Amino acid sequence: MQLINDFFNWLNGIVWGIPMIVLILGTGLYLQLRLGFMPILRIPQGFRMIWGSRGVGTRAEGEISPFAALMTALSATVGTGNIAGVATAIAVGGPGALFWMWMTAFVGMATKYAEVVVAVKYREVDDKGEHAGGPMYAIRNGLGKRWGWLAGA
Structure with missing residues (x-):
C-alpha cells in the first residue's frame, strides 16, 4: 500500500508541480504574444458590442442580443467552483492572492479565446441546420483520424 501511495505522491508532484505551472502559464503567454495581446486590447470594442444599440426591431426570429449571448457563455464558464x-x-492566501489571480487571468484570456476559436472552427452543422460541437468534435475534425481515439476517451 505504501508503494502505491508513494507512486501517486510522485505522480501528483509531476502533474501539479512546476512543470504544469510552466506549461499552463507558458501556453497562455505564448498565445497572448501570438495574438498580439488582442484579448486585452479589444476589451473596449467588446463592451461597445455588448451594450451597443442595434435597434429594437433589427433582430431576426430566434436571434438573441449580444448581452444575452455573453451571459449565456459566462454561465457555462463561471461556476460555483x-x-x-x-x-x-x-481567505487562505490573503490579498496577495488577488494579484496572482489577475496574472493567471491575463494569460487565461488568450487560452480561452483559442479554445473558443477551435470549437467554432471544428463544429458541425446537422441536416436541420443546428450546430453540434465540443472537445470531441475538435479532436476528431481538427487532429484527424490518427488522434480520433482521444475523442472517445
Whole structure:
C-alpha cells in the first residue's frame, strides 16, 4: 500500500508541480504574444458590442442580443467552483492572492479565446441546420483520424 501511495505522491508532484505551472502559464503567454495581446486590447470594442444599440426591431426570429449571448457563455464558464475558489484563495492566501489571480487571468484570456476559436472552427452543422460541437468534435475534425481515439476517451 505504501508503494502505491508513494507512486501517486510522485505522480501528483509531476502533474501539479512546476512543470504544469510552466506549461499552463507558458501556453497562455505564448498565445497572448501570438495574438498580439488582442484579448486585452479589444476589451473596449467588446463592451461597445455588448451594450451597443442595434435597434429594437433589427433582430431576426430566434436571434438573441449580444448581452444575452455573453451571459449565456459566462454561465457555462463561471461556476460555483470559480466563485468558491476565489473566496478560498483570498481567505487562505490573503490579498496577495488577488494579484496572482489577475496574472493567471491575463494569460487565461488568450487560452480561452483559442479554445473558443477551435470549437467554432471544428463544429458541425446537422441536416436541420443546428450546430453540434465540443472537445470531441475538435479532436476528431481538427487532429484527424490518427488522434480520433482521444475523442472517445
